[in-house]
Amino acid sequence: MTKEFFSVTPVEKVFEYIAGFPQTSIETIDLLDAAGRILAEEIVSNIDLPGFERSTMDGYALRASDTFGASEGNPAFLEVQGSVPMGKKPDAAVSAGTAMRIATGGMLPDGADAVMMIEHTSEIDDTAIEVYKRVAPGTHIIRKDEDIRINTPLLGPGRRLRPQEAGIIAAMGKTDIKVYKKPLVGIISTGDEVVEADSVPETGCIRDINTYTLSAAIHLCGGLPRSYGIAGDQFDPLLTIAEKALAECDLLILSGGSSVGTRDLTIEVIEALQHSKILVHGLPVKPGKPTIIAQTGGKTVWGLPGHVASAMVIFEIFVKPCVRHIGGTTMFSNNHYSIPAVLSRNLSSAQGRIDYVRVRIVEKNGLYYAEPILGPSGLIRTMLDADGLVKIDMNSEGLVKDTVVQVMPFQY
Amino acid sequence: MTKEFFSVTPVEKVFEYIAGFPQTSIETIDLLDAAGRILAEEIVSNIDLPGFERSTMDGYALRASDTFGASEGNPAFLEVQGSVPMGKKPDAAVSAGTAMRIATGGMLPDGADAVMMIEHTSEIDDTAIEVYKRVAPGTHIIRKDEDIRINTPLLGPGRRLRPQEAGIIAAMGKTDIKVYKKPLVGIISTGDEVVEADSVPETGCIRDINTYTLSAAIHLCGGLPRSYGIAGDQFDPLLTIAEKALAECDLLILSGGSSVGTRDLTIEVIEALQHSKILVHGLPVKPGKPTIIAQTGGKTVWGLPGHVASAMVIFEIFVKPCVRHIGGTTMFSNNHYSIPAVLSRNLSSAQGRIDYVRVRIVEKNGLYYAEPILGPSGLIRTMLDADGLVKIDMNSEGLVKDTVVQVMPFQY
Numbered sequence: 050m051t052k053e054f055f056s057v058t059p060v061e062k063v064f065e066y067i068a069g070f071p072q073t074s075i076e077t078i079d080l081l082d083a084a085g086r087i088l089a090e091e092i093v094s095n096i097d098l099p100g101f102e103r104s105t106m107d108g109y110a111l112r113a114s115d116t117f118g119a120s121e122g123n124p125a126f127l128e129v130q131g132s133v134p135m136g137k138k139p140d141a142a143v144s145a146g147t148a149m150r151i152a153t154g155g156m157l158p159d160g161a162d163a164v165m166m167i168e169h170t171s172e173i174d175d176t177a178i179e180v181y182k183r184v185a186p187g188t189h190i191i192r193k194d195e196d197i198r199i200n201t202p203l204l205g206p207g208r209r210l211r212p213q214e215a216g217i218i219a220a221m222g223k224t225d226i227k228v229y230k231k232p233l234v235g236i237i238s239t240g241d242e243v244v245e246a247d248s249v250p251e252t253g254c255i256r257d258i259n260t261y262t263l264s265a266a267i268h269l270c271g272g273l274p275r276s277y278g279i280a281g282d283q284f285d286p287l288l289t290i291a292e293k294a295l296a297e298c299d300l301l302i303l304s305g306g307s308s309v310g311t312r313d314l315t316i317e318v319i320e321a322l323q324h325s326k327i328l329v330h331g332l333p334v335k336p337g338k339p340t341i342i343a344q345t346g347g348k349t350v351w352g353l354p355g356h357v358a359s360a361m362v363i364f365e366i367f368v369k370p371c372v373r374h375i376g377g378t379t380m381f382s383n384n385h386y387s388i389p390a391v392l393s394r395n396l397s398s399a400q401g402r403i404d405y406v407r408v409r410i411v412e413k414n415g416l417y418y419a420e421p422i423l424g425p426s427g428l429i430r431t432m433l434d435a436d437g438l439v440k441i442d443m444n445s446e447g448l449v450k451d452t453v454v455q456v457m458p459f460q461y
Numbered sequence: 462m463t464k465e466f467f468s469v470t471p472v473e474k475v476f477e478y479i480a481g482f483p484q485t486s487i488e489t490i491d492l493l494d495a496a497g498r499i500l501a502e503e504i505v506s507n508i509d510l511p512g513f514e515r516s517t518m519d520g521y522a523l524r525a526s527d528t529f530g531a532s533e534g535n536p537a538f539l540e541v542q543g544s545v546p547m548g549k550k551p552d553a554a555v556s557a558g559t560a561m562r563i564a565t566g567g568m569l570p571d572g573a574d575a576v577m578m579i580e581h582t583s584e585i586d587d588t589a590i591e592v593y594k595r596v597a598p599g600t601h602i603i604r605k606d607e608d609i610r611i612n613t614p615l616l617g618p619g620r621r622l623r624p625q626e627a628g629i630i631a632a633m634g635k636t637d638i639k640v641y642k643k644p645l646v647g648i649i650s651t652g653d654e655v656v657e658a659d660s661v662p663e664t665g666c667i668r669d670i671n672t673y674t675l676s677a678a679i680h681l682c683g684g685l686p687r688s689y690g691i692a693g694d695q696f697d698p699l700l701t702i703a704e705k706a707l708a709e710c711d712l713l714i715l716s717g718g719s720s721v722g723t724r725d726l727t728i729e730v731i732e733a734l735q736h737s738k739i740l741v742h743g744l745p746v747k748p749g750k751p752t753i754i755a756q757t758g759g760k761t762v763w764g765l766p767g768h769v770a771s772a773m774v775i776f777e778i779f780v781k782p783c784v785r786h787i788g789g790t791t792m793f794s795n796n797h798y799s800i801p802a803v804l805s806r807n808l809s810s811a812q813g814r815i816d817y818v819r820v821r822i823v824e825k826n827g828l829y830y831a832e833p834i835l836g837p838s839g840l841i842r843t844m845l846d847a848d849g850l851v852k853i854d855m856n857s858e859g860l861v862k863d864t865v866v867q868v869m870p871f872q873y
Binding site for chain 2: 080081082083084085098099100101103105107134135136137138139152153154155156167191195196197203210211212213214215216217218219220222223224240241242243244246247248249250251252253254255256257258259260261262263264265266268269274276282308309310311355357361364386388389410417425427428429430432433435458459
């Protein structure tokens with residue numbers, strides 16, 4: 050058992066490292082499976098959308114000038130030239146003194162420059178209407194390029210595909226898209242005291258929790274988790290399984306090693322991997338100080354603390370952006386809003402480190418309150434009760450009760 | 462073309478209807494696939510966790526009373542009885558004047574009641590240490606039931622499984638879990654003007670966008686989308702495909718029908734489905750007023766407006782909670798926080814209806830601003846630029862620039 054000194058790495062530097070990690074390769078998928086995937090190509094508009102002048106109302110296509118002066122007391126009289134069929138070019142044109150029936154989404158006939166809502170008209174007979182209102186040219190019409198103009202850059206690589214992005218790609222006539230492959234993330238739990246979750250632990254042993262928390266977290270941030278089981282605290286078997294996992298995956302997470310002995314083993318194994326370069330050995334954060342980050346031949350290896358809450362917090366703050374980056378997205382893409390909340394108690398912190406405090410978010414009278422969940426980072430209950438994290442900055446000695454803090458809600 | 466009068470349904474009533482819809486059946490899955498699924502069973506703690514007294518530090522297990530009076534100048538002297546092996550019951554006990562080496566996560570030996578951090582000790586030789594600090598009983602120890610006590614109710618049906626829930630289930634030794642099946646949601650796009658996304662539209666036609674936006678939205682809220690293609694504006698073929706879809710799916714969405722003619726057709730077809738009961742025909746909201754909700758023999762049918770943004774907004778506000786409810790979750794489960802943001806311009810609204818205004822969220826100087834995206838609800842661009850919705854209440858005439866509004870961010 051040896052003492053240990055961390056030379057901690059500033060967290061900004063960690064994000065710089067992450068931004069430099071290589072991204073996964075590209076695959077083509079069906080647009081119907083686009084949700085949540087990361088686009089890997091440029092989408093430029095190849096058409097005007099909708100592509101023709103469309104009515105946005107049910108009513109009559111007409112010339113606006115024919116309605117000038119029209120009112121309830123003094124209706125304009127127009128001859129009806131038939132109806133615009135949906136999905137077809139109108140077979141007639143509108144000239145002065147005439148109108149055509151048109152439904153929402155119908156194509157404006159030649160000669161017409163506005164649509165009169167049916168509510169402001171009255172049918173005299175099948176071929177004539179009275180109009181009770183004036184409209185300006187362009188009323189209730191979508192111009193042929195009003196939604197999207199041809200040659201407009203729409204989406205680029207790194208964009209996370211929401212329903213609207215899928216919709217716009219469909220509008221371009223594209224039903225196959227290039228996306229980044231989901232990063233395959235290997236997980237190895239370590240520690241002589243860790244046993245399979247489906248076994249009955251001997252006294253002194255504990256079931257493997259981290260494989261399950263990390264698998265779920267990887268899945269929810271767009272990665273594909275793959276468990277390599279549990280490795281004990283011996284160098285050779287751990288190295289063997291780590292080499293196998295690294296050969297198969299884009300990214301490898303070793304979790305465990307809260308004791309100095311196991312931590313020493315983890316770093317030795319990571320150092321022994323081919324082309325290994327240790328980038329980070331210790332972070333100025335709590336929980337999660339003994340975090341390791343390495344690169345080995347273009348792949349990334351994380352050594353996470355064994356304490357269940359520590360591993361989850363480090364995942365949330367650092368590994369998740371890393372998985373997302375490797376999976377093609379920008380590190381802090383959409384849907385990362387912080388929630389202002391009133392802190393329910395004082396929180397103290399040591400200067401020189403960043404604290405990530407687990408909090409519950411409670412709504413009272415339309416206000417959000419952040420209630421810190423205290424307890425050692427070995428307790429999973431503290432994460433179960435938590436809805437997010439509050440950060441206490443490096444240079445702060447703490448946060449004061451009843452002030453508004455920013456909660457980073459868990460994004461799952 | 463006929464005039465039409467909606468008898469709109471209050472939105473509270475819609476949520477009451479949704480809460481009454483039957484939920485999907487239950488399936489058993491591997492805990493490694495738990496992320497985002499909805500639990501369908503009770504999980505009660507069957508063990509104390511961790512189950513034994515554990516050290517949270519590397520150091521020495523000892524009796525706190527042996528350290529009373531110890532200081533840098535006056536260290537306590539203790540005999541070392543060997544080391545606690547990880548994952549095993551210690552083979553010795555600690556008595557007065559003795560200590561055992563212990564690593565983080567190790568099991569406390571009998572007789573010991575505290576752990577002294579290694580930093581506050583010094584080895585004299587292999588069998589003796591000096592201790593420079595006092596500790597109280599219980600220091601650096603997790604009690605055997607400190608995380609979870611046996612017979613504690615932990616999770617119940619309807620709970621969405623995050624990484625921490627997966628972890629706690631693993632800790633209970635359970636690696637198969639019962640969850641609600643993902644609701645299978647059928648989608649039919651309607652309208653004579655709508656053509657397949659991978660085809661080249663004739664003049665007057667428009668590619669099917671809604672199938673793609675809805676598929677992605679269904680996927681992202683925990684459903685399984687299934688497209689039934691495009692149906693034209695004829696009663697019999699639409700009824701046939703709707704019957705087929707309803708037979709296969711838990712929920713059916715018809716989208717399209719922005720024109721009165723198509724809307725009439727949609728409601729007629731929904732009415733003609735077996736055991737059909739129309740619950741809602743028109744909502745006091747904008748966009749999306751011509752929304753239809755029906756129940757047919759225990760299944761739910763939605764008629765969404767054809768306008769792409771209208772359909773997406775109605776999905777976000779009403780259909781998403783419906784899919785989630787049918788999929789077993791409570792309607793407004795975790796991760797539904799609103800974001801306070803400064804409104805960048807005045808927004809007017811008519812009394813008697815709820816407006817859902819698309820907004821972009823922009824961060825400036827640490828403050829969020831909500832910038833309304835204006836434009837007809839037929840334009841997909843308005844959704845592409847939006848990050849969420851701002852609600853203008855029924856009895857409000859609008860919202861005022863520079864005031865703080867609550868943005869409902871898109872949850873995808």
